Amino acid sequence: MQARNSRNAQGIDVSHWQGTIDWKKVAAAGISFVFIKATQNSIDNNFLDYVKGAKAAGLLVGAYHYVDDSVINADLARAAAQTFYKAIQAAGGVGTFDLPPVMDYESNKSKLSKATITVVAKAF
Template identity: 30%
Template sequence: MLVHRSGSPHRTRSLATVAGALLALFALLLGLPGSATAAATPAKDAPEPSHPAQDWAGSQIAAHEGTGSVRPATGLLAGVEGVDVSGHQGNVDWSALWNSGVKFAYVKATESTTYTNPSFAQQYNGSYTIGMIRGAYHFATPNTSSGAAQANYFVDHGGGWSKDGKTLPGALDMEYNPYGDTCYGMTATGLVNWMKDWFATYKSRTGRDAVIYTSTSWWKQCTGNNTGFGSVNPLWVPRYGSSVGELPGGWGFHTIWQYTSTGPNVGDHNSFNGAYDRLQALANG
């Protein structure tokens, strides 16, 4: 006797495939378990940065956490005075900064895999020539390309390192997304894996563990206050006030404090947490 069946095995498998895809999509959107792998891969259609010249270490910190005043006159800050600059400043008067007591500088080199600071040579070489210890930093956009791709681009465009006693290890700038979602549309696991990829690639190219620039608020929100980097990567933390305040998870102390976004002369001002010989030690590795 012929028995009528409501659906074929092929149709049943097709429905199951569709249902599985829908469940995976909902998991990704809601950040449920199983979504971390997908979130760790940057979106292939993410647009490249549209205004990278307006992005520098602290540009988004000031917008989200408030701007700072000039260096407090209370003597609360000890250590070595420094600045950080980007294409936003153009040509920098390094003599004026040196004469004001600035002894080190970080210079923005790159962003994503498409932007290089047009003033990089004047800033990076000029700070070195005047006598400063200087380093380069990369403004991260984790949703546009992989950590490895951005680390390689950084090293290839000024972010390398040499043991000359005047070159700091490169720095990775991780802060609020200037182009959209605060955490770049990625899960905490995705962002942590992206940074691991960047740091591993940088070390394989230069032999150095890079510095990380990040704020406590962003780190808590976007990485779940991950504690996996504090024992390896020196911390450069922005906090515009009279004290450095709470640090991100994993760090017991900071290496550099960006204490104001409105410092004298040019650029953001920083304090190295230690004497000058310790700054030299960081440069020498």
């Protein structure tokens, strides 16, 4: 992995947990891109407002889906992907975004096997 460096592009990821965000202040701090949580089990309450605000501040914007521990098989993964798709469409479609859509899969409290995690990720 590339070492952190002040010359690298600086980005953040946000969700409803950050509350109200002053996007102009974020941009002025040297942040050039943001990944915004679009969905988990539903559309994030702040997703659409965050997309509009970040775009208006001139930031590059991407969206992500957080795969939580309730997604334990391919059918549930496909349903989660549909929720993510609907959020992307609600924001204006994939062309609204500057960065590719991302799947954030970081927890395994359900203790899924590596093979099942792979099935879930591929189904998504």
